[in-house]
Amino acid sequence: AVVSTQSGHYGRDTNYILRTCKMAQKSEPVPLNFVHQNAILCETIKKEQRHQKLHKDYRVNPFKKMHVLASKPNSNVEDDTQEDDQYINIFKKAREVPTEKYEYPQTESQAYGWFTTPLIDSDRSDIRLHHPRTMSEVTKYMDAAWRLKEQSENMQ
Numbered sequence: 001a002v003v004s005t006q007s008g009h010y011g012r013d014t015n016y017i018l019r020t021c022k023m024a025q026k027s028e029p030v031p032l033n034f035v036h037q038n039a040i041l042c043e044t045i046k047k048e049q050r051h052q053k054l055h056k057d058y059r060v061n062p063f064k065k066m067h068v069l070a071s072k073p074n075s076n077v078e079d080d081t082q083e084d085d086q087y088i089n090i091f092k093k094a095r096e097v098p099t100e101k102y103e104y105p106q107t108e109s110q111a112y113g114w115f116t117t118p119l120i121d122s123d124r125s126d127i128r129l130h131h132p133r134t135m136s137e138v139t140k141y142m143d144a145a146w147r148l149k150e151q152s153e154n155m156q
Helices: 014-024 034-051 085-094 137-155
Strands: 002-004 010-013
Touching: none
Parallel strands: none
Antiparallel strands: 002 010
């Protein structure tokens, strides 16, 4: 059966309209399937175990600043703790300057100033390379003027 409207358009079958109205209504919640939920949980656990790394050796981060506290002043217990040589070596290595850690610069920014030794030895008697600070007449005049100004301000 075809239903006509006032505008002259023909609609769809009434059974189809009734079926779509029922589908549009809220459906009842589907009960959980515990077998599927358990399978999903098992798969998740297997993935986690596959990518999990178990750490048994715990150490303090040598790159983080440490605050060492002294023991209690009235304590009679002596400290028999042993120093961890491996941690001390890592700690010293972390505190080194990059030029002592590595033979060559690791980044382009480190390349500037990596080699700090001068290319030629400095000779103070060679006037081509040594330019000491000298005072001219203008700088001597201004030096005297500044001294006079400071003295007059201190007197008041």
